Structure formats: C-alpha cells, structure tokens
Amino acid sequence: MPTRGFPAVRPRRLRVTPAVRRLVAETSVEARHLVLPAFVREGVSEPVAIASMPGVVQHSLDSLRKAAAEAASLGLGGIMLFGIPLVKDAVGSAGTDPDGILQQALRAVREEVGDDLVVMSDLCLDEFTDHGHCGVLAADGSVDNDVTLVRYAEMAVVQAEAGAHVVGPSGMMDGQVGVIRSALDSAGFTSTSVLAYSAKYASAFYGPFREAVDSSLRGDRKTYQQDPANARESLREVLLDLEEGADMVMVKPASAYLDILRAVADTVDVPVAAYQVSGEYSMVEAAAERGWIDRDRTVLETVTGIRRAGADVVLTYWAAEVAGWLARA
Numbered sequence: 001m002p003t004r005g006f007p008a009v010r011p012r013r014l015r016v017t018p019a020v021r022r023l024v025a026e027t028s029v030e031a032r033h034l035v036l037p038a039f040v041r042e043g044v045s046e047p048v049a050i051a052s053m054p055g056v057v058q059h060s061l062d063s064l065r066k067a068a069a070e071a072a073s074l075g076l077g078g079i080m081l082f083g084i085p086l087v088k089d090a091v092g093s094a095g096t097d098p099d100g101i102l103q104q105a106l107r108a109v110r111e112e113v114g115d116d117l118v119v120m121s122d123l124c125l126d127e128f129t130d131h132g133h134c135g136v137l138a139a140d141g142s143v144d145n146d147v148t149l150v151r152y153a154e155m156a157v158v159q160a161e162a163g164a165h166v167v168g169p170s171g172m173m174d175g176q177v178g179v180i181r182s183a184l185d186s187a188g189f190t191s192t193s194v195l196a197y198s199a200k201y202a203s204a205f206y207g208p209f210r211e212a213v214d215s216s217l218r219g220d221r222k223t224y225q226q227d228p229a230n231a232r233e234s235l236r237e238v239l240l241d242l243e244e245g246a247d248m249v250m251v252k253p254a255s256a257y258l259d260i261l262r263a264v265a266d267t268v269d270v271p272v273a274a275y276q277v278s279g280e281y282s283m284v285e286a287a288a289e290r291g292w293i294d295r296d297r298t299v300l301e302t303v304t305g306i307r308r309a310g311a312d313v314v315l316t317y318w319a320a321e322v323a324g325w326l327a328r329a
Helices: 011-015 018-024 061-073 101-113 145-162 176-186 204-212 232-243 255-267 278-289 295-308 319-328
Strands: 034-041 057-059 078-084 118-123 166-169 193-200 248-252 272-276 313-316
Touching: 011 018, 034 057, 034 061, 034 101, 034 319, 057 061, 061 078, 061 101, 061 319, 078 101, 101 118, 101 145, 118 145, 145 166, 145 176, 166 176, 176 193, 176 232, 193 232, 193 255, 204 278, 232 248, 232 255, 248 255, 255 272, 255 295, 272 295, 278 295, 295 313, 295 319, 313 319
Parallel strands: 034 078, 034 313, 078 118, 118 166, 166 193, 193 248, 248 272, 272 313
Antiparallel strands: none
16 A cells, blocks of 8 residues: 555656657657648749758759658648749739749649649738738728629639649638638649648748748738637637638637647537648757757647647648657657
C-alpha cells in the first residue's frame, strides 16, 4: 500500500520512454496534413530570397517545378501557389490573364506532378492590383464587394483551366464562394474544389507576406477582413461559406486564433484548414537565429498545436522540412 498521501495515480508512467509517449500520443502530424505555400515571380530565372522570411523565396518557374516535385515526393498534402506579376493595375488584370504568372505556374506544376499532389491556387486580387487591396476599388476608395465578385468568378475559371485542383478565395468578400462555385460549375469545372478562407482576420501577422508578394497596399483591410476581437462572427462567416458551396474552410492566421480553429472544427462536418502565416514563421526564425529558442522543436510544437486545435490541413512554410523530419523519425 502506498504511504498515506503518496500518489497512487501517476500520469508520468505514460511519459517514461519515447515509445510510450508515441503509443499514447493524442495528436499526430503527418506529411499528408501539410500544404506548402509557394510564391512564383514573373520575369526571374533564379529564386529571389525574401529578406523577412529566411529560407523562403520567390520562385522562378523552374525552381517552382523542383519545389513541387519535392513536395510530391515527400507526400505533402498539397501546394498553394501565389503569383507575383511584373505589371499591376487597378483591377488586377494579370490575375485573369490566361498567360498570367499564376496561370503559368499552375500549368507548370500540374505538368510536373499531375495528380500526385493537390495543386491549389490563391484566388484573390491583392497580388495583382496596384493599390494592393483584395478587390476593385469604388470611386471613394473603398473596396466594391459586388464588382470584385465578377473578377473572382473570372479568376476561378482561368485558374481551373490552368490546372488548379483547388481554388482558395481569400479576399473575404461577401458572397464570394457562391459566385465562384457557380462560375466553376457553369464552365464545366464541377470537380474543382473550393477551400474558403472563411475566418480570415485583419492581422498584424501578415507583415512579411507583403514583402513576399511585393504588395502595393495602401491603408489596411479592416473593412473586409475580420476584427481580431470577434469570435462568434467567424462561425457566421464559416456557415455562410458552407451554404454557398465551400468544400473546405480555413482559419487564418493560426496560432493566435486556436480558439477559433477549435470552435470551427467542433461545428462543421467538412475538412478544416489553418494557415500558419508569414509572421508566425518569421518570429520563430528570428528568435531561433538569435539562439533564444530551439528552432526545430519550436517548429514541430507549433504545427502540432495547430493540429491539436482541430486543423485537418495546415498550410505552413515549413511543410517540406517537417515532412523530411517525419520521414526520418
């Protein structure tokens, strides 16, 4: 019999060896859960480093092909493509040009990997507009929601024609999923999926991404992206997107919104994604570079935390690296 007051129940028994910890682990991270966001820049023959995101580059078409092939070989769940054009204008014409850089990238990646990797495309105008907003501007400088929807419908079709398995509308325009679904179906792309950026917050964590896509943003996006103070609103946005035909939904950013992620995962019956955004990546890289944290452990811990909170799919710039670790474990 144990001494009076001595613990008879010892949870530590299930932590004593790596094998025991592996046996009872409640959450797993597998390569199939991970999606690699990738940037491709028009007019470059070599990758261009992104200063605020050490280790991440703006790809050339050739280097993007190699990254996609590696992603497929590692068993990643997918790759999400973002295009950076040479010329931007007020309506983001490059975004709907069949020969625009994003469409070129989609064709190149599909030629490289076929159906062995899920090829996704960001469906938004911010990379292509000279003002950097996610939609077409009205005369007063605000984003015109309904005019923007027309552009999104056009983008959806050209991206599907170029080979996207999944389109990811990220602009947070009201009604965007329904318009995109209708456009895809009318054009015969009934099998193209929609991953809706349903709960996307107006976050400070997007800072390095602005460099990554050479953003021209003036002002902010607080009138159409969600207020970080709001939680219930996210479920309203998610449910509206599902009513409009979303196949999957996303919470963005991830780490500061794990409560939102958990609430969404507990509410819906479709796959839930979370995007570990540029600021989350860069903070870890910067702290690790200074020796303040153990980089690799921190990377895996953050990705595991996002999975634990309910994400079926995690978009992360560490996707290929983490998959490599898992393969060697």
